[in-house]
Amino acid sequence: MRIMAQMTMVMNLDKCIGCHTCSVACKQTWTNRPGTEYVYFNNVETKPGIGYPTRYEDQEQWHGGWELDKKGRLKLKGGTRLKRLLSIFYNPDLPTIDQYHDPFTFDYAKLITAPPGTKAPSVSARSALTGREMVPQWGANWEDDLAGAPNRAVNDPNLVAMSEKVKLDFESVFMFYLPRICEHCLNPSCVASCPSGAMYKRVEDGIVLVDQDRCRGWRFCVSGCPYKKVYFNHRTGKAEKCTLCFPRIEDGLPTICSESCPGRLRYLGLVLYDADKVAQAAATADPQELYEAQLGTFLDPDDPEVAEQADLEGIPRDWIRAARRSPTHALIAKYKVALPLHPEFRTMPMVWYIPPLSPVTDAAAEAGYDESDPDSIFASIDALRIPMEYLANLLSAGRIEPVRDSLRRLATVRAAMRSHQLGTKLNLNPAEVGLTAEGVDELFRLLAIARYEDRYVIPPAHAEDAGRLLAQHSLSGCALESEGGPGMGGEDHIAQGVSRFHVQAKAPDVASSFRDDRGRLHFQLSPNNGSGFSTAGGLA
Amino acid sequence: MNGITVPQLVLWVILPYIAIATFVIGHIWRYRYDQFGWTSRSTQLQEKKLLKWGSPLFHYATFGAIAGHVIGILIPESWTNAVGIPESVYHWFSAAAGTAAAIGVIVGVAVLAIRRVFVTRVRATTSPVDWLALILLAIVIILGISETVGVNLLGGGYDYRQSVALWFRGLFVGNPDVAAIAKAPLLYQVHATAAWAVIMVWPFSRLVHAWSYPLWYMWRPFLVYRSRVAAQPNEPGTSGRRWRRIGARY
Numbered sequence: 001m002r003i004m005a006q007m008t009m010v011m012n013l014d015k016c017i018g019c020h021t022c023s024v025a026c027k028q029t030w031t032n033r034p035g036t037e038y039v040y041f042n043n044v045e046t047k048p049g050i051g052y053p054t055r056y057e058d059q060e061q062w063h064g065g066w067e068l069d070k071k072g073r074l075k076l077k078g079g080t081r082l083k084r085l086l087s088i089f090y091n092p093d094l095p096t097i098d099q100y101h102d103p104f105t106f107d108y109a110k111l112i113t114a115p116p117g118t119k120a121p122s123v124s125a126r127s128a129l130t131g132r133e134m135v136p137q138w139g140a141n142w143e144d145d146l147a148g149a150p151n152r153a154v155n156d157p158n159l160v161a162m163s164e165k166v167k168l169d170f171e172s173v174f175m176f177y178l179p180r181i182c183e184h185c186l187n188p189s190c191v192a193s194c195p196s197g198a199m200y201k202r203v204e205d206g207i208v209l210v211d212q213d214r215c216r217g218w219r220f221c222v223s224g225c226p227y228k229k230v231y232f233n234h235r236t237g238k239a240e241k242c243t244l245c246f247p248r249i250e251d252g253l254p255t256i257c258s259e260s261c262p263g264r265l266r267y268l269g270l271v272l273y274d275a276d277k278v279a280q281a282a283a284t285a286d287p288q289e290l291y292e293a294q295l296g297t298f299l300d301p302d303d304p305e306v307a308e309q310a311d312l313e314g315i316p317r318d319w320i321r322a323a324r325r326s327p328t329h330a331l332i333a334k335y336k337v338a339l340p341l342h343p344e345f346r347t348m349p350m351v352w353y354i355p356p357l358s359p360v361t362d363a364a365a366e367a368g369y370d371e372s373d374p375d376s377i378f379a380s381i382d383a384l385r386i387p388m389e390y391l392a393n394l395l396s397a398g399r400i401e402p403v404r405d406s407l408r409r410l411a412t413v414r415a416a417m418r419s420h421q422l423g424t425k426l427n428l429n430p431a432e433v434g435l436t437a438e439g440v441d442e443l444f445r446l447l448a449i450a451r452y453e454d455r456y457v458i459p460p461a462h463a464e465d466a467g468r469l470l471a472q473h474s475l476s477g478c479a480l481e482s483e484g485g486p487g488m489g490g491e492d493h494i495a496q497g498v499s500r501f502h503v504q505a506k507a508p509d510v511a512s513s514f515r516d517d518r519g520r521l522h523f524q525l526s527p528n529n530g531s532g533f534s535t536a537g538g539l540a
Numbered sequence: 541m542n543g544i545t546v547p548q549l550v551l552w553v554i555l556p557y558i559a560i561a562t563f564v565i566g567h568i569w570r571y572r573y574d575q576f577g578w579t580s581r582s583t584q585l586q587e588k589k590l591l592k593w594g595s596p597l598f599h600y601a602t603f604g605a606i607a608g609h610v611i612g613i614l615i616p617e618s619w620t621n622a623v624g625i626p627e628s629v630y631h632w633f634s635a636a637a638g639t640a641a642a643i644g645v646i647v648g649v650a651v652l653a654i655r656r657v658f659v660t661r662v663r664a665t666t667s668p669v670d671w672l673a674l675i676l677l678a679i680v681i682i683l684g685i686s687e688t689v690g691v692n693l694l695g696g697g698y699d700y701r702q703s704v705a706l707w708f709r710g711l712f713v714g715n716p717d718v719a720a721i722a723k724a725p726l727l728y729q730v731h732a733t734a735a736w737a738v739i740m741v742w743p744f745s746r747l748v749h750a751w752s753y754p755l756w757y758m759w760r761p762f763l764v765y766r767s768r769v770a771a772q773p774n775e776p777g778t779s780g781r782r783w784r785r786i787g788a789r790y
Contacts, residue, residue, distance in 0.1 A: 081758050088753070089595040090584065097585045097661075129586065130660045192762035195754035200766040211766075213575035216752040217582050234665060237581030237746075250768075461768065 002275040003299060003310045005319055006186065006206035006350055007249055007268065007458070008328040009258070010338045011179055012447060013356040014410070015265035018177035020044050020141060022257035022266075026181075029256045030243070035235025037103030037128040040140040041242035042257045044179045048156040048390065049143035053099035056228040057342065058157040063093045064226030065189050065345035066282060074283045074346065076189055076224060084195060084220055093223035097234070101139040103128040129234075146175050158393040174359040174387045178394075179265075181257060182229040182242035183341065183349030184208050186273065186297070187282045190241075193224025199239070204461065205270075206350065207244045215239050226345040250461035258456060267446075269326030269457040270319065271333070271350070272299040272310065282346045288399040290343040297348070298333045301326070322459035327446055328352070335435070335443050337406045339395035354447075355391045355403050357410045378428075381407050408433045413447065416440045544718050551733060552718045556711050559736040566743030567751075580749035586661035594651030601644025605684070608638050613708050617701040631697055638688040646685055649678065673745040676738045683731040691727070704728050 026042040045051050059065055059077055067077045078084065078093055097103075106123040114121035127134040143149065153159065184201075188208050191199040198214035199221055201207070210221070210230070217237040221230040230241045245255035249268075253259070258266040274297050281293035299306045301323035310320050323329060331338040331354065338352035360381055381388065381404060388400055388407075396402040412433050417440075419426040430440050446454070570578065584591050612634055620630055653674065656662050691698050707721035721729065742748065 085754070085757060087596075089599045090588070090592050092592075094584050094588065096588050127661075130664050132660065188763065191764055194764075195757040196752065197754075197757070197760055197764050200764040203765050203767045205768075213578075215579065216749060216754070217579035218754065219582055219584060232582070232585050234583070234585050236576070237579035238576070 001299075001309055003272055003306065003313050003315060004206065004275045005204065005310075005315055005323065006271050006273055007184070007244060008271045008326075008332070009181070009244075009255070009351045010267040010328045010331045010354065011351065012263075012265040012267075012354040013176055013178065014354065014358050015263040016044070016177040016179055016356075017263055018044055018046065018145065019262060021260050021262055022179055023140065025256045025260035026242075029245070031240075033233075033235075035233040036231065036240060037105075038097055038100045039231040039233070039240065041229070041231075041240075042179065042181045043140040044177050045141070046143050046146055046149075047176055047178045047394070048153040048159050048173075049146070049149065050152055050155050050157075052101075052138075052140045052142070053095045053228050054138065055155060055157055056095075056226075058160075059226055059345065062095070062223065062226070062228070064224055064228070065347055066187065067346070068283060068285065072283060072285060074187075074279065076192055077226075078189075078193060078220070078224055084193065088195065088218055088220075091219045091223055094219050094232075095222070095228065097129070098138065100231075101142070102134060102137065104134060104136050146173060149173065149175075158390055161393050161398065162389050174362070174390075176356040176359050178353075179257070180227065180229070180341075181255075181351060182208060182244070183227055183347065183351045184242075184244055185350060186275075186278045186294075186348035187346065188225075189345075189347050190221040190225040190230050193220040194218070194239075195220060199230075202246075205246075205249065207246050207249070208241070209243060209246070210239045210241055212236075212238055212240075226342065226347065227349070249458055252458045252460035254456040254458060264450075264455065267327040267331060267450075267455050269328040270301075270323040270459070271326065271329050272301050272306065272315075272320075272323050273297045274299055278348060282348055287344040287346075287397040290346065291340060291396050291399070291402055294340060294343060294348050295333060295336070298329070300333070301329065316459070316462055319459045322457050325457045327450065327455055327457060330442070330446060335409060335439060336402075337409050337443070337447075339402055339406060341395060342397070343395075344397035353395060354410070355395060355406055357407055357414075359387050360407060361411075378408060378411065381411065405433065409435060409443070410447075413440055413443050417444050417448075544722075548718055548722050551729075552707060552721050553716055555733065555736055556716070559739045560711075562740045563742055566740075567748070570743045570748060578748055578752065579746070580752075581665070581746050583662045583665055586665065587655060587659045590651055590655040590659070594648050594655060596648075597644050598648025598652055601641050601648055604637070604641035605645055608634065608641060612701060613705045616705070616709070617699075627699065627701075630701075631692065631699075635688065635692040635697070639693050642685040642688045645681055649681055653678065669741070669745045673738070673741050673747055676734060676741060679734045680731060680738055683727060683734065687727055687731060691725075698725060698728070700724065700728060704732065708732075 022042050023040055023044055027040060030036075030041055031039040040052070043052055051057065055061060056064075063078045065077050066074050069075045079087075104125040105128055107126055108123055110123050111121050124133050125136050126132065143152065146153065184207055186206070188199070188201060191201060191208060194215075195218050196214055196216045198211045198216070200209060200211065202209060215238040217232070217239070219232055219239070221239050221241075222228070222232050224230075230239050232238075233240050245253075245257075248255060248259075254266070254268050258268055277297040281290070281297050284290050284293040301307065301310075301320055307320050311317065328338070332352050338354050340349045340352050342349070388403055389398075391403045392398050392400045412428065412430050412435060415428060416426055416430060418424075430437065435443070617627070617630075621627075656666060656670075656674065687698075687700075703720040703724040706717045708716075710716040721732070738747075
C-alpha cells in the first residue's frame, strides 16, 4: 500500500444553470494573455452536443487516453513511444485551432470614431490570430442551450453510441450543462505522452502541471489528453492547462471556478488512494467495470490502518483530518452519488459528477408520473431509458446501474426530506438504495445546504520553507504584475506561486511564526486567516 | 601564413572562430537565461495540411544532408581510400544520396516557406529572428543544392574533400588551411560563409529546439511525479524570460 492524497472536485450537475461565471472567472484569472485567447481551462458545455474542441470525446478520431493491447496491458491510444518520436514533426492527432475556435474580438474603436450620420455604427469580428475580419464559426459554448442542436448534436459521440435514437426537436429533447476542467487524473495520459518530461503529477496533492521551462512544444500532451484539456499557447509555443488554481489550493482556498460559482455546485476535498493499485485498476479488462475499479483504489481515511500508514508515509496529520471531512470523499466513495467522466478513457479522472436528476424527473412528470411519489419516480427513472443511457455513456462507460443507483439515492433524499418537511409518511425505505437515516441527512446537508467550509475542505500546503524564503523576498518587489502573467509550473514557480500570491495581497508579518507540537515551523501565510492552517471561513 | 590577404584572414579564420564562439557562448547563455523561450514554437495549431508534408520531409531530409556533411567533410579522404573506397565510388555515392536528400530538403523547405509567407495565421506568429534564420537557411540550402545537383550530379564534379574539408577540419585543430578554401569555387565559399551566419544566429532563434529532441523518452517511466519543493525565489529581474506583458509584441 502506497498512500497518496489527491485534491478532487465533485460537480453537482443538477445545480448548474449554465451561466458561465466559472468560465469567465477562470478566463480572467488564467488565460487572458496573448496566445491563450482560444483557451478555456474551464468551459461549460450543453449536452447533448459535440463540445469544445469538436467531438473531443470520440477517441477513435483523436486517439487520446489509454487502451489495452492484445495481452491486456495498458498502452497509449496514440501509439508507441517510437511512433511518437517519429511523428514529432507532425502530430497526426492534433486538433487545429478552428476545432476550438478562431479567437475573435471586435473593432470597438469604430463605435467612437465613426463619422456623424444617421446609421448607428456597427462593429465586425476580427481574428485575434491575424487581425483580419472574420466570421465566428465555433466557440467554447457555441452550442449553448442546444443552439444548432437539431443539425449538429446528432454527432455527439455519446448519442452515436446509443441504441435508441434521441429526438432532438425542441419539444422533446432533454438537456443539461456540463462544466469541464482538467481531470487531474490518477493515470494521466498527457503526462505519459509528454516526450520532454515537462508534465508531472504533484506528489503532495496530485495536481497535474506543466513545467513551462521544460516544455519544448512537442504538442503530444494535447493529443494525449482524451478530454482535450491541455492547450497549446501559440505565442509562447508551450503547453498550458488548468492548474486547479494551485496558488489558492496551497493556501486552503477553493479554485476560482468554485469560488465564483453562483449555484455552489462544486465541492473540493481530498481523496486518499493506493497508488500501487492504480495501474492495475486502469487495466481492468471490461471498460464498464472501470468505475468500480477506480473506487477500489480509494482508501477510507477513517480506517485506523490507513491513517497509521499515511502517517508513516509522511502525509501531514492535518491532511488526514481534512481527508476525513472531505465532501468529495463522501460523495464519491461513501454515498456513491458522484461518477467519473468517461472512465473508459482509462485515465482515472478525479473530477467527478453527480448526474442531474432534473432532466429525468422533468421527463417523468411529462409522461404522467407524480414526482412526489418516489415509487413512481423509481419506476420512471428505469423507464426513461434515453436520458439514462446518455448519462451512462458519459459517466460510466455505458453501464446503466451506477447512474440509476445514484439517481435513486438522489430521489430518495428528495422524497425523505419532503416527507420530513411536510410531516407526511415516507413510503419508501432508504435502505433499499443503500442509505441510512443519517446518510440521508448528511447527503441532504452536503447537497442542499452545505456551507463554504463544508463544500471546500482544503488543507493548506505545508509551505514552511517557502514561507521562510518569502520572509527574505517579500518586500523586494517581485509582484505578479512585473512579470506580465501569473506563475505556473517549474519547481521554483511552485514555491513562488505561494509567495507571489501573498506579496500582492499583503506582505506577511515575518514575526508571526510558531512551532507546532511536531516541531514544524509555521508562518502566517494568509492575511485573511487567523492561523496558517484553518480554512477560510465566514464567506459562505 | 604567407600569401594570406586580410579579407581571406577575416573570411576563413576570424569569421569561423567568431561564429563558433557565438554558437557555444550563445547556447550557454540561452540555456541559462531563457528556458521559457526554448521551444520549437510549432504552428501546427494554426495550419496542418501543408505542415503534414513539408515538416517531416524537411526534417528527415535535413538529417540526411547533415549525415552527408559528416561523411564528406569530417571524414578525411585518406580514410575512405584506406578502406578501399576510391574517389569515383565516393563521388557516385555522394552525388546520388546527396541529390535524394537535396530534393527532400528543397521541396520541404519550399512548402514550409510558402506556408510561412502566404498562410496569414502562420505569418502573424513569425518573429524577426525567425525571418532571419529562414532567409539564411534558404541561402545555405539553395547553394548546397546547386553544389550537389548542379556541380556533382550534372556538372563535372568537384572534389571538395581536397579543399573545403581540409580547411574545415583544420579549424578544429587550430590550423585552418586558408589556401585550400581560398582556391575553392565561389559557390562553395559563399555556402560556407552563409553556414557560419546560420551557426551564429542558431542560439538566438528557434533552431535551438534541435538539441531538445527527446530521445530519452524511449526509456523514461510513463508517469512523472514531482514534489512541491521550496526553492529560492530569484532576485527581481534575474529569473530569465517569462510570459510577456499583455499586449507586448514579440
